Amino acid sequence: MMSSSRFKSLWTHRFKKYTHIVGKFWSFALKYIHLRRLKSTLGERPLVAIILSEQMGDIIACEPVAREVRRRHPNGHIIWIVREPYIELVKYHPDLDGYLVEKCPGERVWLLRSGIYDQVYNMHISHRKCRYCPEDPVNPTSDKMGLTFDNYLDKGDLLYTFSQAAGLPALTDNPRLYIPESVRRQVSALKLQASPIVIHCQSSHVMRDWPAENWNHLVRWLLETYPHPIIEVGVNPIVSLEHPRFRSLCGQLSLLETAEVIHQARLFVGIESGPAHMANAGGTTGIILQGQLFDFVDYLTYSGRYKRGEGVTIVNYHGHPCAELPYADVQLAVQQQLGQPKLV
Template sequence: MADWSRIQQLWTYRFHKYTHIIGKFWSAAIKYEQLRRLKQKLGSRQLVVIILSEQMGDIIACEPVAREVRRLHPDDHIIWMVRKPYAELVSHHPDLDGFLIEKCPGERVRLLRSGIFDKVYNMHISHRKCKYCLEDPINPISDGIGLNFDNYYDRGDLLYMFSQAAGLPAITADPKMYIPKSVQEKVQSLNLLPGPIVIHCQSSHIMRDWPAANWTKLVKWLLATYPYPIIEIGLTPTVTEEHPQFRNLCGQLSLLETAEVIRQARLFIGIDSGPAHMANAMETEGIILLGKLFDFVDYLPYSGRFKRGEGVTILNDYGHPCAELPYSWVQDAVQERLGQPKFV
């Protein structure tokens, strides 16, 4: 029975692998043809691509790259290559003419090798491969400045590093997000209580997280101490509190809807993740919980006002993971941001 299970797993993996590879070749061919036709329509205008296909926080942090590339190419056609789950982060940017969905890094390699783009600003570090494809993505510019996955957080914030990986001067601008009216209206229809405290408790990596028991304790204290509503955002809920002032919106919002909820908050409290970058871009006051991440101890992913220490409290018990961050530190930071409790 165990042997049959292993055989089944092997053939399931092979099925997914080969269907993915076939789909990659087909997808790359279709996109190449679409881009070729686009170039014919552009005439003398260049086709410029910005590449940073994931993750959420990286794309938000590196938004100023689009503005810089538009400054360098005022009349050219600029698109952003991005994975489908993150496309809405760039779809409304006023300095972009469009975006291109990336199926996987292997497809990206094939499109770059085709020479279809006149100018490439690739922010990816080398060797982040697709799990199915043989192609190994290489970025000679990031290699040339010695930027790799072992040292990138030691070199500066995400925007500072990745802009250089793209061959641009190190950029230090404040990131922005662009929320269309339709998204604002959708969030308005949720009838949220005004001036909430927004919390985000889980990231894509467990090493960034703070214990669920601490979040529950914090929410109970906030509800008992301050008159403000609390909203939890993210993919899956951490806090299971039954209270008229507490609302769970986990898994119910798009990325831009999440950003709009954060924009309306009086305070954002969260771990190092995409929503923390949203708070930075939306000019919302924040308390950010950091900790040791692999071998990175003293690091700060944020540019702009969070890097300048404006409107933010960064908590990091250096040398310890976020899970070991003392609860009292977070509570003290909240009191510093919100003032003394209004009632007990």
């Protein structure tokens, strides 16, 4: 006989599943109608879709795709298909005419099958399904490349690989972020100390992270050794200390506000995650902490200046996860960037 907790869990899952599927149907219908109406106003202009709906670092790294697609379709109406948390990353791009919020990969499949788009540049790898939907998203171009979630980081940086998955040449440009003046004013209103060291300590995946005690040790050493203020960004605070030159902005900033804070930094120190891609796109000198991720040992996700080794130090304990990265290696990298310590 099924226990009450298992029974409740089963029916909670079923409720969420069928609610999601019904919501997907209505979301698809409304978007299809919207796109049909949009196409009726475009005349002979093609409706062009760029599809890379998540993750933060992937979208930032692949920003040059928008510029390449605009070069190919100067008269096209170009939209980027994106999940709601990442709208900011594409909203202000000058080469885009708009964006469309994706509910889930299953909805993406329905819109592609509808033929509503005149041209599609799909950067997704096949078979990343919605947890509730039966549809299996397939990208024939990435399949021809032999691209899978087990090997994609072995093929090259994110832009190099995903641009080819979209049917474009392998792109290698510097990514850019487009930050409106309204966001700059919001960051200015925070009255941050000038030329800070910005740190980002926790990713969405524990395998990318460095221990909290190491971060706290590093920040204490920095405050004792250098005159720079230190700002922590991210979702959850990791550093737990009070100091007039330390400030946590975790959970307080939008994506583009975070990017602007990093852009103003003297130095960015962080794990391999979305904010590190912001540092690359913003021209900020960076120290990136990286280790083995699943079976990926020697990989680099960045294009442009970080790929060329300009303004960046990648601290990688090869063959070991980031959590095992020696503290001394990171401290040395910081010291090499900031110069000989000066007692405060």
